[in-house]
């Protein structure tokens with residue numbers, strides 16, 4: 001019996017932002033969704049009705065009917081379980097479930113602040129801050145890819161989308177190499193059909209809302 005439910009998904013999306021992770025994941029899942037695309041300049045994400053759904057006033061935000069699912073990691077875990085037939089989430093009893101959850105949290109709890117530290121040049125003791133250091137994060141990620149081709153070995157999962165989306169951003173800002181295990185992993189991710197569909201949508205929406213001239 002299929003465990004793919006009928007759904008009423010809406011993605012609140014702004015081009016050139018972290019909302020690409022949700023777009024890419026929805027394309028990987030093959031889940032039907034409506035795209036509510038807007039430009040940050042409109043302030044849509046700071047309006048009261050939006051803040052009631054995501055008090056952080058950020059994208060991505062996925063609505064599942066009346067249920068808001070903000071925060072990229074939570075959204076990814078939620079959707080991959082909800083659309084379980086797509087095979088992007090190991091079952092709770094699978095022996096890869098712990099590694100899957102570990103990489104999901106690695107993306108938001110370790111990669112995100114490590115990127116910010118690198119970008120803004122913060123001085124911090126690796127033993128004290130939760131994310132260690134940018135270099136440690138990169139080494140741990142490279143080690144995690146030693147078996148490959150994906151984070152869970154042969155099985156592609158929603159964790160690859162969440163970690164991969166961070167890497168896309170990191171490469172854009174010049175802190176992620178194009179070679180070595182991490183760069184090669186990112187090239188494999190970018191070659192996926194769902195990634196390329198999402199990229200085409202992102203480009204189309206980006207043309208609707210071009211970057212404002214200085």
Ligand SMILES: N[C@@H](CCC(=O)N[C@@H](CS)C(=O)NCC(=O)O)C(=O)O
Nearest residue numbers: 017018019057058059060071072073
């Ligand atoms: N913790 C959030 C971060 C999302 C985030 O930082 N989104 C940025 C765009 S990349 C945003 O919406 N910024 C608009 C603002 O804060 O005004 C998540 O993982 O979804």
